[in-house]
Every structure is written in C-alpha cells, then in structure tokens.
Amino acid sequence: MSQKVFAPWDDPxxxxxxxxxxxxKKxxxxxAIDDLTLNIYEREFFALLGPSGCGKTTMMRMLAGFENPTSGKxxxxxxxxxxxxxxxxxxxxxxxxxALFPHLSVWENIAFGLKRGNMDKRDIAARVEEMLKLTRLxxxxxxxxxxxSGGQRQRVALARSLAKAPxxxxxxxxLGALDKKLRQDTQFELMDIQESTGTTFVIVTHDQEEAMTVASRVAVMDEGRIIQVATPDGIYEAPNSVYVADFIGDVNIIEGTVKPAGDGxxxxxxxxxxPPFLASSDLPFSDGQKAHLAIRPEKIAITxxxxxxxKNAVQGSVLDIAYxxxxSTYHVQLAGGQIIKAQTANTRRLSRRSITWEDKVWISWNATAGVLLEQ
Structure with a gap:
C-alpha cells in the first residue's frame, strides 16, 4: 500500500x-508585518525563512503572545x-x-513547567521520563x-518545551549555536521528534539549507511580506520570483526579452x-516582454x-573553479561578459579531470532546465 502523502494544504x-x-504589525x-495572510496546518513542520529584519521573528512573537497585531485576525x-x-x-x-536553569539538573529543568501547573507528582515523573526517552537524555x-554538550542542552530545551504537550x-x-556537523545531525533528530509527537512546529531560520531539510513547507519572507509558500522542492524547482530563486541555493539569472516559440x-x-536561448514555461509571456531565466548550476553541462x-549551447572560457x-563549480565567462556557473559531480580524482582554468568550453542545458520569471 502506498503511503499517503502529507499535504493538508492541498485539501479544501x-x-x-x-x-x-x-x-x-507596526x-x-x-x-514589520504587512497585510499578511497565511494558513499553517496541524502536524506541519513549517519554516519561516528570510534575511534579518524581514518580519519572521515578529510573526513568531505574535504567535507566542509577546506582541499583538496592529490590525487583522x-x-x-x-x-x-x-x-x-x-x-x-x-x-x-x-x-x-x-534559557536553561544552570542550578537545576536536566530532570528538574524538564519538570519545571509541569510543577507550576496542578499536575500530580507521579504524572510529572512519568511525563519527564517520557521526554527524556524521546530526546535520548x-x-x-x-x-x-x-x-x-551544546547539542544535549538543545535537546533539554526541546524536551522542556514539549513536556506540556503544546x-x-x-x-x-x-540550531544557531551548534557547529555545522552537529546542526545536521540535530535537524534529523528534530524531524523525528516532531513526527513522533505530532506537534506542529514553526521554525524561524535564516539558514536556507536548514529550512529545506526539516520543513514540510517553507515561507520565504521579505520586508514583512510572504513572497512564496511552497514545499522545499517547489521553492527550489519552481520559484515564483528572482528573489526566491536567488535566496534558495545557487542560481544563474539570465535577463532578456522573450517571444513565443510555439506550445509553451x-x-x-x-x-x-x-543566438537566443529556448525555455519552456507554464506561465504566459507576451512578445517582447522582459523576463529572467533562472537555471541551477547542476542543470548545466560543461564540455x-x-x-x-x-537546445541551448554557448561557448565561454573558464574563469574560476570552486572545488x-x-x-566542482565552474565559473564560465561568456563573450558578452556574463558569468554562468556550471556544476559537476566529482566522480573522478582531480588529476583525471579534463577542464582547467582559461580553457574554452561549451555550456549547455535543455529547454526545461530553467524557469522563466517575470520579476
């Protein structure tokens, strides 16, 4: 039996x-937040992603009750x-x-919020043990x-937050305070814990990789507005603007004017x-309209x-190689001065590679590799 895909946002x-x-919110x-409308569903792991000052923390503080909206519901x-x-x-x-209490043990830190309620001592002990087990502490x-360690302290804070079953x-x-390797391990732990408790998580982050790893959906924000809400693969493969394409991962943006060339x-x-590039698009563009073609470096071949x-091939010379x-990412300069990044997987040892600095190369991609964007 195939597993049901979790997508409550698609169900009316x-x-x-x-x-x-x-x-x-003013x-x-x-x-700070500008006429924002958004739905988040139960059991979602929802990420608010954007640069500093885009409004994501204000949204979170409103949900927590530290701020109230100026208008709206x-x-x-x-x-x-x-x-x-x-x-x-x-x-x-x-x-x-x-924000752990330094003088209290891990056990007491997790129990702290429960003791402030009217919970029975035995129930508190059972709940704390359950949380310790869940977070492997x-x-x-x-x-x-x-x-x-820092990673363990992070799990104590998580256990304490989940103890009251919000x-x-x-x-x-x-995960801001953790080093890269530990962050990656902890991301998967967070996902496991979120799934096993069924609690709805909303995470604020400016780390795009983190949002793409943990979230069921990502909201990309800028200046108090949500620019796009979609699943991580939707954001990456089908960004709705140059801003989103550029914010997530590495991308080449080629500007120009378009004209229809038959069937999409x-x-x-x-x-x-x-010669012009050929690109497919589900969105309609008119003849002579300005457009941006966004192509990910891994979708561009270099030979x-x-x-x-x-369908699309252009010659240039290798300006730089990032290993x-x-x-490996090759920065290829075209005749007009544009620099296009092409990426290849390193399946061979360095000494066996055929392309090096200043080489004349061809970069190519097919018509469906990029996304045509209006803005």
Whole structure:
C-alpha cells in the first residue's frame, strides 16, 4: 500500500491550525508585518525563512503572545488569540539561548513547567521520563546544563518545551549555536521528534539549507511580506520570483526579452550577436516582454566539444573553479561578459579531470532546465 502523502494544504476540507488573516504589525511608523495572510496546518513542520529584519521573528512573537497585531485576525484552532497572554495559550516557544536553569539538573529543568501547573507528582515523573526517552537524555537526567554538550542542552530545551504537550511549538533559530556537523545531525533528530509527537512546529531560520531539510513547507519572507509558500522542492524547482530563486541555493539569472516559440516555448534574446536561448514555461509571456531565466548550476553541462543534441549551447572560457569535494563549480565567462556557473559531480580524482582554468568550453542545458520569471 502506498503511503499517503502529507499535504493538508492541498485539501479544501482541511481546517488550518493557525490562520493569519490580513495581519499587519507596526512599531511606530515602521511596518514589520504587512497585510499578511497565511494558513499553517496541524502536524506541519513549517519554516519561516528570510534575511534579518524581514518580519519572521515578529510573526513568531505574535504567535507566542509577546506582541499583538496592529490590525487583522490571528487564530489558533479557530479561536482568535490576539490579546490572550502567553501562559494561557497552547503554545510554547524554544529560544535560541535555550534559557536553561544552570542550578537545576536536566530532570528538574524538564519538570519545571509541569510543577507550576496542578499536575500530580507521579504524572510529572512519568511525563519527564517520557521526554527524556524521546530526546535520548535518560542517562544525563542527573547532570547540570554545564556538564553536557551544546547539542544535549538543545535537546533539554526541546524536551522542556514539549513536556506540556503544546499544540504549537515555536523554534527561534534553534540550531544557531551548534557547529555545522552537529546542526545536521540535530535537524534529523528534530524531524523525528516532531513526527513522533505530532506537534506542529514553526521554525524561524535564516539558514536556507536548514529550512529545506526539516520543513514540510517553507515561507520565504521579505520586508514583512510572504513572497512564496511552497514545499522545499517547489521553492527550489519552481520559484515564483528572482528573489526566491536567488535566496534558495545557487542560481544563474539570465535577463532578456522573450517571444513565443510555439506550445509553451519561448525564445529569450539575451545578448547581441548571440543566438537566443529556448525555455519552456507554464506561465504566459507576451512578445517582447522582459523576463529572467533562472537555471541551477547542476542543470548545466560543461564540455570541451560542442554538444550535438542540446537546445541551448554557448561557448565561454573558464574563469574560476570552486572545488567542494563532492562537487566542482565552474565559473564560465561568456563573450558578452556574463558569468554562468556550471556544476559537476566529482566522480573522478582531480588529476583525471579534463577542464582547467582559461580553457574554452561549451555550456549547455535543455529547454526545461530553467524557469522563466517575470520579476
């Protein structure tokens, strides 16, 4: 039996857990969130991604109850939550600093929030043990925060945030303090924990790789607005603007003017005395319209001979080579001065490679490799 794909956002009968409806948040004259409408569904791992100052932390603080919208409606499980204090919401927030109590043990840190409620002692103990097991911290229960590693402290903060079984857990740059290797391991742990608890996670991050790894959907933000919301592969393969294409991963942007070339095909005039490129698009463009062709470097082939079959092939010379272990990125300068990046997998040892600096090369790609964008 094939597994059902998790995509509640595609189901019109599915009710969202969180609803932002025309939400605006101003601080004096400054608009931090600008007329924002967004649905987030139960069991989602939702990422808010964008540069510093784009409004993602303000959104999170509004969900947590530390800020209220200036106008618009914000709902959790169908109830308006504006004005409800943080401790009265079924929402918990995990801060970047983890905010653990240094004088309390791991066990006591996790139990802290539960003891403030009216929970029975035995129930508290059972819940703490459950959280320790979930975050693989059982054998560290008696230690103080300074006696465990950064990654373990991060898991204590997570266990404490989940102990009260919130409907929604907000994570503000939760892996910011960890080194790269540990971050990657922890991303998968976070995904496992989110899946096994079924809690809805909303994560704020400016690390695109992190958002692409953990999230069911990603919202790319800029200046208080959401530019695109889609699954990670949707954002990467079908960005809706140059801003999104450029924000996620590496990309080549070729500007030009288009004209229709039959059945969803367009030719892009991009430089004088150069043959136009051919690109397919689901979006309609008019004759003479300005457009941007966004192509990922891994979709561009690089060869010393002119390829016979390719729809788009252009000659240039190798300006630079970035060697990344598993990949090499070639920066190829075209006759008009444009620099195009092409990427190849390093399946051979360095000494066996045929292309080096200043070599004349051909770069090529097919008509469906890129995305034509209006803006």
């Amino acid at each position: 009968n599915e009710k969202p857990l969180i609803r932002f409806e025309n939400v605006t 601080f004096g004259d400054f608009t 914000m709902e959790l499980s169908g109830k308006n939550i504006a004005g409800i204090p943080p401790n009265k919401r079924a929402v918990n927030m995990m801060f970047q600093s983890y 059982t054998k560290f229960a008696g230690r103080k925060p300074h006696q465990i 409907k929604l857990l907000l994570l503000d740059e939760p 095909m367009y030719s892009l005039a991009w430089a004088e005395n150069e 010393t001979e002119k390829p016979e079959e390719a 990344l272990g598993n990949l």
